[in-house]
Amino acid sequence: MKKLLLGLFSVTLVTACQKDATTHQQQRIITTVAVKNNASKISICHHDVTTNTWQTITISIAAWPDHAGHGDVRLDDQDNDGYVPTNKCGYGQMGDCDDNNAAIHPGATEIIGDGIDQNCNGMADDLPLGGDYQGGKIAYVLKSGDPGYDANTPHGLIAAPSDQGSGIPWAPIAPFAFLGTSDALGTGAANTKKIVDYYGDGNYAAKLCADLVLNGHDDWYLPSLAELNILYVNRFAIGGFDTNTNDIPNSYWSSTESDYTSAWFKFFNFGYQTTVTKYDSYRHNVRAIRSF
Template identity: 45%
Template sequence: MKRIFIIVVGLMLTISVFAQSPEKMSYQAVIRDLSNNLVTNHAVGIKISILQGSIYGTAVYEEICYPNSSTNANGLVTLEIGAGIPITGAFASINWANDIYFIKTETDPTGGTNYTITGVSQLLSVPYALHAKTAENVTNIPDLSNFDQDVTDDFDGQYSSLTDAPINVSDFTNDAGYITTFTEIDGDVTNEIQDLDLTGNILTITENGSATTVDLSVYLDNTDTQLTETEVDVFADNNGYLETEVDGSVTNEIELPTTAKAGDMCYWNGGWVVVAATANEGATLQMIGGIPTWTGGTQPTLAVGVTYGGGIIFYILQDGDLGYVAGETHGLIAAPSDQSTNIQWDNGTHITTGATAITLGTGNANTNTIVASQGAGSYAAQLCADLSLGGFADWYLPSKDELQKLYINKVILGCSASSVYWSSTEINNVQACEEAFEFGTQSNGFKSHNNNVRAVRTF
């Protein structure tokens, strides 16, 4: 019978005598079956892994808890991590100060090793007693037993008390550190700041009694190329600086138009090459106001998995959802593929943007808030906001709850099951909500992590 493994009390350090650092951590959990009934007085098989860096990090330690722990009359199981049979690594060798760590539990409710329940959670506080044991390894401790303890012969702060002290310069006030008199070399104290004048190739230095000229032509190799007025038209009106890059990127100046699927049609809108809006089956193409427009046709049945509105429908709004209208069909559409598999949440400037909305229908507002705060750059929200796909340009980074709906339909959307995806929901100035699509687990991820991004829009 499959059972649900619920963590009740995270981790506690055990205490041993003589103030020595412990080599074990206490772990407790409650076991319930699918009917939410307690599994009492029953042996369970448990495997523990300590992962470094992330939920997909390297297992620095693995053990099988043996002998099997049993639940008590309240369904509570208690075990000591570090006291089981080691499979990988040594518990005492974990450097808790080196990184963040996650605990992975695998459970067989029948007491065997057929682990059918898996969970991963972050250790949110360092086991300080384990970390403190590093003090046992301090080396090269100085011997303080022979240090001079007589304060009567200590330095009194007077320059004259120093041994082998250098003779003072006569122009300095004794022990004070400043010059009392000095001789001006050229007899003029008004020419310390010179004026430079460059005319053609001639540099003139004045205010030194008589002007000194330096001919710079000998330093020219006559290989310089000077631009004409016509050639500098790309500069600002005063020809003194380069104008701002329009889209904030200098890496995309030459591009080939791309579309989401076969049959998409592109057209020039006067400023960009864009994709015409998606057509209904049997629609007619007309030119309306200079824009190719599909009209008529049969409206498709709107349901999860249907290609529509530039992407794939992955959620239909229900009564109580933000934006729900009785008698009308509205919902969320995902882009047909990931916009990135390796991009960070922010532009490298770790600030609090205020994009903290969680619920369905709030991802677009989050995205606008992030872009307004972060500005130009290459990051998750900006990537979605800049997306023009299937004739639509209102794509955004999904909120926490919208990302969960995306995970539920990850198969029909072709999402990477082993990847972590960003949401637009911010936690603080350095963390935002992310979701591991292997487990469907949402956690607080550092904004500097490079995760996947799938843009969404509403219809």
């Protein structure tokens, strides 16, 4: 009798375990199917034309093209960057202007010159004049027709955030020479090299710029006249210039000569530019720039 009961108990136990295993297997299958079914569903912000209201609904992804055609908005964050397109349902972190590219969303870093609005503020290449960049302040971004312009790679000028000196001569008192410096955009670096190569050590404008090491950059130079004019035009965005009409040292040197004894400078309070002897230091400031 005991053997019979023990056998029956064993059969019952095995049967129960088999049923339990079967139940778990069925649950796994159901869960897998559910996940697959959910993967084929997306949330959208839907415009109900009958009530003229916007509602968050779930649809089959296969039905999306029809909804897209009349202005509905996908809310499933297709690029997984944490943002969804702006929508009238007020759903999620809104503002993504390209939900197929994870590098494009509010707060993303803007890339200068590529024509793409990475940070979704409505402006492409919007690093503003005066914005911090590569050791200084953005002073200018080259445009088509400028020397050195590249449609695929942005280039431009960066100004040091403050002046490198005040009451500084263009060159030591002697000996003077005409070095053949240029007034054109893109020539300030070559001008500076010519000046420093000729005059060597000393406390003068080009040397101050050439010796400058600032925010990890050591390729600063004294701007040409055209580059100095750009600094003047954008002086308030860049900041730090002496523009006080009641302050005598409110002019800045360029690296451009007029002749062997004189060089060009510009007043930054009202924009007048003229020449003066190279060793004149009474009114002149120095602001270094570099290229990017």
